[in-house]
Amino acid sequence: MKAILNELKRMTGLIKRPLRLMEVCGTHTVAIFRHGIRDVIPKETALLSGPGCPVCVTSVKDVDAAVSMSKMTGVILATFGDMMRVPGGEQSLNDARSEGADIRIFYSPMDALRTAMEEKGREVVFFATGFETTSPLIAATVSEAERRGVDNFSIYSTHKLVPPALKALLDSPDVMVDGFILPGHVSTIIGSKPYQFISSQYKKPGVITGFEAEEIIEGIFMLVKQIYDCRSEVEIQYSKVVREEGNPAAVSVIERCFEPCDAHWRGIGTIPGSGLRLREEYKRFNALLKLRPGVPDNPEPAACSCGDVLRGIKTPPECGMFGSACTPESPVGACMVSTEGSCSAYYKYGAYRG
Numbered sequence: 001m002k003a004i005l006n007e008l009k010r011m012t013g014l015i016k017r018p019l020r021l022m023e024v025c026g027t028h029t030v031a032i033f034r035h036g037i038r039d040v041i042p043k044e045t046a047l048l049s050g051p052g053c054p055v056c057v058t059s060v061k062d063v064d065a066a067v068s069m070s071k072m073t074g075v076i077l078a079t080f081g082d083m084m085r086v087p088g089g090e091q092s093l094n095d096a097r098s099e100g101a102d103i104r105i106f107y108s109p110m111d112a113l114r115t116a117m118e119e120k121g122r123e124v125v126f127f128a129t130g131f132e133t134t135s136p137l138i139a140a141t142v143s144e145a146e147r148r149g150v151d152n153f154s155i156y157s158t159h160k161l162v163p164p165a166l167k168a169l170l171d172s173p174d175v176m177v178d179g180f181i182l183p184g185h186v187s188t189i190i191g192s193k194p195y196q197f198i199s200s201q202y203k204k205p206g207v208i209t210g211f212e213a214e215e216i217i218e219g220i221f222m223l224v225k226q227i228y229d230c231r232s233e234v235e236i237q238y239s240k241v242v243r244e245e246g247n248p249a250a251v252s253v254i255e256r257c258f259e260p261c262d263a264h265w266r267g268i269g270t271i272p273g274s275g276l277r278l279r280e281e282y283k284r285f286n287a288l289l290k291l292r293p294g295v296p297d298n299p300e301p302a303a304c305s306c307g308d309v310l311r312g313i314k315t316p317p318e319c320g321m322f323g324s325a326c327t328p329e330s331p332v333g334a335c336m337v338s339t340e341g342s343c344s345a346y347y348k349y350g351a352y353r354g
């Protein structure tokens, strides 16, 4: 590591300009803080957080729809636990539960399906959030519901896809990134091919990176080396897990059940083709079509800068509410709620103290 860090220092000195590298994934953001990576890499290499925290990018409207469905008679709303405190326009799922809505936390959608099979008189709606890492599991659960003929189970899919979000960032004139630390978990599913446009079309380097301190430092080294060599390729540092072709079985489960659609990202807006919706043949499992909830049209909190934080334009301490009006105990935006959110990571690891 010492040799790598010395070489990193030498190269950044010769590149003679500050570098802006984006860690796309929230797990990387937290790991970078936890391992103190910022303290050991050259100060000319800035690390920016990206849009890869699924809780942070779930829109106000999607939370409002989930809250609305949770209040319908006979509905059990099933969710991953980290969605409970995400603010909607008026309420979070936590607020709705405290008012009597039947909202249950599950670690696996298969457990929610089991609940549906046990409680036949109720409709179990799974609030399906996450990136390509969780969508195979949801797709497998929907297939299983179909195989077993379960008719009181449905999902509200707000799944997001990483490559279209990166394309949107690269198309945005105010986002300045020299290279991407690409997500390890998502890439175990999709492989490296869906990122090729980053290098071929936009001439930027990317490195799919693991989560240990040594792996992150090596990923940063590989990125800087590409910039130093005037190359732009998509490389795999996390080769112990990630293959170029990804996991074809998982991808085929996703594709059987879902098709791409436009999706709204909190603070960023609508990104074409960046979401997943159930295919026509599975539409009876679509909770929106089944329950048709009324969803209020609430705006996102005006003073929250989550959108700029998620695009690497601002760091959390540059938001006026960071650490004062907005803390993990009393979050204003989703980036402060999730343990993988940038604002939460900056706060937890003391960056607010400067």
Ligand code: SF4
Residues within 6 Å of the ligand: 303, 304, 305, 306, 309, 316, 319, 320, 321, 322, 323, 326, 327, 331, 332, 333, 334, 335, 336, 337, 343
């Ligand atoms: S500190 Fe709070 S209000 Fe500011 S960007 Fe982060 S989540 Fe939003």
